[in-house]
Amino acid sequence: MNAATPATPGATPDPGTVTWVPGAAGSLHDVDNLPYGVFDLPGDDAPARVGVRIGDHVLDLAAAAQALAPAYGPLLDTPRLNDLMAAGHTTWTAVRAWVTDLLLDPASEDSLTLHPVASVRLHLPFEVADYVDYYASEHHASNVGRMFRPDAEPLLPNWKHLPVGYHGRAGSVVVSGTPIHRPSGQRRPAGADAPSFGPSARLDIEAELGFVVGRGVELGTPVGTADFRTTVFGVTGVNDWSARDVQAWEYVPLGPNLAKSFATSIGAWVTPLEALEAARVPLPGQDPEVLPYLREDGPGGYDIEVEVELDGEVVARPPYRDMYWSPAQMLAHMTVNGASLRVGDLYASGTISGPERHQRGSFLELSWGGAEPFTAAGRERTFLEDGDEVVLRYTAPGARGRIALGEVRGTIVPAV
Structure with a gap:
């Protein structure tokens, strides 16, 4: 069965x-x-297991493996x-081909278990071993x-020579849909002589793409760089x-700590790199030209569109x-x-940003540090308020048409 051949349009x-x-x-x-x-099913005693999304359904891969x-x-x-x-790149490819064949072969239908996406409960898809966050958008x-250095060059001297990043906190990575408590910490408002402690008043998002x-x-x-596609699963x-x-x-002089470590939300679905x-x-x-260890052959970017929704309205793409x-x-x-x-x-x-405001x-950028509010749901906004829901959605070209890379959803709840 040829799982890779798309149908010809009009035929x-x-x-x-x-x-x-x-x-x-x-x-x-x-x-x-x-x-x-x-995933698992609410009210079912069966433990959580691996599934794959097809249309508006989840194929139970654990059950499929047991049977077939x-x-x-x-x-x-x-x-x-x-x-x-951990089984390795060859196995990733083999399992994906097996699943594709099952979903293209009508004879396999009676041997497989599908659940509507709306009926399942999704979990953190993988155990996060470590977490690093980069700063890869020039915009x-x-x-x-x-904003922060108006009288100096926008980029620091090292920025175009290496991907700048910081080491995050793996234990604070949570699955989409997890409520986000407003964090508390030290902050010193403009004009104050000393810091005070309390809930953050400038809580923000960063729309990013993660690599597993x-x-x-x-x-x-x-x-x-040549080993990227055999090292990154999705x-x-x-x-x-x-x-x-x-x-x-x-953040001066060592960089982000409590400002980032309270929560990082990720999607419930991991799209295989092969799909991209x-x-x-x-x-x-x-x-300038990068140093030899950073050079790579072939196209290094991905044409992925992100949609940022605040309280039901798309505010950025x-x-x-x-x-x-x-x-x-x-x-x-x-x-x-x-x-x-x-x-x-x-x-x-x-943070993924382009050259235009939208x-x-x-x-932080949309409101230019709070000085230029943007509009969402009929109101002027700057930073996040308690009760706000943010949804990030991702799409990209696929072999047969556009594909969805899932969403990341989170609602802000008051500080504890």
């Missing part, structure tokens, strides 16, 4: 190239997508993706530089919530294709000093 599709799942063909979740997640491919059972009948990821970094590492690498072994959406007033007081081949695009251009640093370069830089990798490591792009991926 009668070959049944072997069209999924039998109702409503899935031609949708944002056709067989060219197939993101993995971990017992060798895959230990990788899929588990409440995390780490076991599948975002330049905007922040202009599926290969362990021993300490002392750098990973080159991508997921990221909202790196940020307390800007706490950040402004604490059609979305690969060249980087916008890097000048950041384009990932405009990012200065590629995910392969971030991976290479993260390990060039010999730092190890573990299965389940997560690294994120940093393409800014943080409220």
Whole structure:
């Protein structure tokens, strides 16, 4: 069965190239997508296990493996993706091909269990081993530089020579839908002589893209840019919530700490890197030329569109294709000093922003530090208020049409 051949537009599709799942063909979740997640059914005693999304359904991969491919059972009948990821790139490809064939072959329908997406409960899809967050958008970094250093160059001297990042807190990574408590900390308002303690008054979002590492690498072994696609299992959406007033007081001289560590939300679905081949695009251009360990062959960027929704209204559409640093370069830089990798490591792009105001991926930028409010749901807004719900959505070109990379949802609740 040829699982990779798309139907010709206007022609009668070959049944072997069209999924039998109702409503899935031609949708944002056709067989060219197939993101993995971990789910269970409310009220059911069965433990959480791995599933894959097809159309508006979740295919129970644990049950499919039990019935049709017992060798895959230990990788899929588990409440995390780490076991599948640890099996290696060859197995990732084989499992994806097996699932694709099942969903294209009508004879397999009676052997498989599908659940409506609306009926399942989704969990954190993988055990996060470590977390690093980058600062890879030139537009975002330049905007922040202009706000915070108006009398100096927007970019610091190192920014175009290496992907700048910080080490985050893996234990604060939560799945989409988890309520976000407003963080408290020290902040010193403008004009104050000393800091005070209390809930953040400048709580913000950062619309980012996350990369999930599926290969362990021993300490002392750098990973080159050429190894990106055999090291990174897939991508997921990221909202790196940020307390800007706490950040402004604490980040000099060592960088973010409490302003970032209280919560980072990620999507419940991990889209395999293989599903994004059609979305690969060249980087916008890097000048000066990067050092040899950061060079890569072929297109290093991805044409991924992000949608930022606040309280039901879309307020920004950041384009990932405009990012200065590629995910392969971030991976290479993260390990060039010999730092190890573990299965389940997560690294994120940093805020995704484009050159136009409506393409800014943080409220810090959209409101220009609070000085230029933007409108959402009929009101002028700057930073987040208690009760606000933020949803980030991601789409990209796929082999058969546009695919959805899931959403990241979070509601702000009062400080504890």
